[in-house]
Amino acid sequence: MEPLFTPAEMTLIDRAAPGCGMPVATLMENAGRAVARLIRRHHHPCRVLVLAGPGNNGGDGYIAARHLAAAGWPVTVAPITHSHPASPPGQAAAAWRGPTVAPDLDQVRRADLVIDAVFGAGLSRPLDPAVSRLLDAAKTLIAIDIPSGVDGATGALRGEPGHAARTITFVAPKPGHLLLPGKSRCGIIHCADIGMPSEAIAHITPSLWRNTPALWRIPTPDHAGHKYDRGHLTILAGPMSGAAILAANAARRTGVGLLTLATPTPIHGAAPGIMIRTDPMAGLLADSRRMTWLCGPGLGIETAGSALATLIEAQRRIVADADALTACANQPERLAGVAVITPHEGEFARIFPSLSGDKLARARTAAARIGAVVVLKGEDTVIAAPDGRAAINDNAPPSLATAGSGDTLAGIIAGLLTQNMPTFEAAAAGVWLHGAAARSCGPGLIAEDLADALPAILASLVPTYHSKHRPKNTT
C-alpha cells in the first residue's frame, strides 16, 4: 500500500526521527544525495543553479549542490534568504564551497537546469511574485519535495509555482502531488528512500493512500460456485437506455453472475447475456437475491429520485450516479442509505452547494455526512469513505472525458459490489480498473471500448487465475 502523508503528518514523522536514532542532519544529507543521484540518472551534466530557501528544503538544495559539484557538474547556489547558521540548513549552507550568487533572472536564464529548493513542507504563505518569476524563467526545473508554492496537503497553489519537469519527494508522496492543480506543476514524481526509521513512520496511522492494486483485492470465482454466488446486479434503465447498457456491459465484465436491466419499456440493442425485465420494481424487489442495484444513468431525474427512495426503503446495496444524484440536488439527506455515489464536480456541487474547500476534504465531509462512499470524479478522482479513509487515483487518462465513461465506471463499481467486495475497496478498485482500461485502449477511446478492455486488466491483476483454474494434468 502506498500511503500519502500530509506535510503536517510528515513533520510529526520528522520530529520522531531523532528519537529513533536518525538525526535531522542525516536525513537532510540523505535527501540532498538522493536528489543529486536522481538528477545524474536522468540528465546529462549541465550548468545547474540551486534556488535555496531558508528552511530544510533549502538545506536539501545545498547538499544536492555539493554532491553534483563533487561529480564534476558546474553548480551555483542562489540563496533566496539565509538560514540560521546553527540550524541544519545553516550548516548545509556553510558546508557549500562552490559559487554563490544573488538570485536574479540572468542567473536563472544562464542555467540549463534549476533546482527549486525554496520551500517545501514549510510553505506558510503565498509565494513572493519575484520568486515565481525566477522559477518561471527556468529552462528545466527540478523541484525538491514539492514545487514551491504548491500546498502539499491540498494541491492548492499559494502564489504561482513553477512547472517542474520532475519532483523528488521523500518517504511518501503528499496529497498535493496527486491533486489538481498542484499535480500539474510536479512533472514526473519520484519518491526517494532517505532512511527514515520505520518506528518514526509508525507514528502516523495512514488514512489516505494512492489508489493502487495494493489497496484492494479483486474477487475471483469459487471453484464450486454457481452464478448466484457471484451476485445478481439490477440496473435501472430509462429513456436514455444506452447509459444503462454501457454500465451493464462493464459490470458483467467484472464477473457478476447475473445482470438484469429493469426498464418500463422494452430495450433493443442490449447484449443477449443481459436479462431484460419490464415488470414493476416491486416485483423485482420481492427477490431478495437482487441485493445490488445501480440507479441513475440515463434514467430521468424524477424517475431516478423516486426509484432511489424505493431502493433505500428496501435496504438494497445501491450505487447512485447521474440522474439519481441530480434528483438529490440540495438534499444530500436523500442519499443516506446508499452505498456509493459517483458524482462529477457538477453533480457534487448540486448536492452539496455549501461544501467548500479542497477536493479531498469535500469528498471526506460528504462521505461522513451521507454515510456512503463518495467517488468524486475527475483527473484526480478522490474515493472517500464515511470512516475517513480515502484514496486518490492517478491512472486516468484524459481520453476518459467522453460521454458514457462515467456510466461505465458506475457499472464497474456496482459489479464489484455485487460480488460482495467491501464498499470502499470496490469503489477504489472500480476507479483504478476504469483508468487502466482506458490507458490500455490508447487514443480513439469510446466508452464502449472500456468494458471489452477489462478482462486483460483483470488478468494482469490475478496472474495465477488461469493456472489455478486449469484442470490438473492426470496423465
Ligand SMILES: NC(=O)C1=CN([C@@H]2O[C@H](COP(=O)(O)OP(=O)(O)OC[C@H]3O[C@@H](n4cnc5c(N)ncnc54)[C@H](OP(=O)(O)O)[C@@H]3O)[C@@H](O)[C@H]2O)[C@@H](O)CC1
Ligand atoms: N520529509 C522528510 O522526511 C524530510 C524533509 N526534508 C526537507 O524539509 C523540508 C521542510 O523543511 P521546513 O519545515 O524547514 O520548511 P521549508 O519549506 O524549507 O521552509 C520553511 C521556511 O520558509 C518560510 N516560509 C514559508 N513560506 C514562505 C513564503 N511563502 N515566503 C517566505 N518565507 C516562507 C518559513 O517562514 P515562517 O513560516 O517560519 O515565517 C520558514 O522559515 C521538506 O520540504 C524537505 O525538503 C529533509 O531535509 C529531511 C527529511
Ligand SMILES: Nc1ncnc2c1ncn2[C@@H]1O[C@H](COP(=O)(O)OP(=O)(O)O)[C@@H](O)[C@H]1O
Ligand atoms: N481529464 C480527465 N482525465 C482523466 N479522467 C477524466 C477526465 N475527465 C473525466 N474523466 C473521467 O471520466 C469519467 C466521466 O464521467 P462523467 O462525467 O460522469 O461522464 P458521463 O456522464 O458522460 O458518463 C469519470 O470517471 C472521470 O473521472
Ligand SMILES: [K+]
Ligand atoms: K521546493
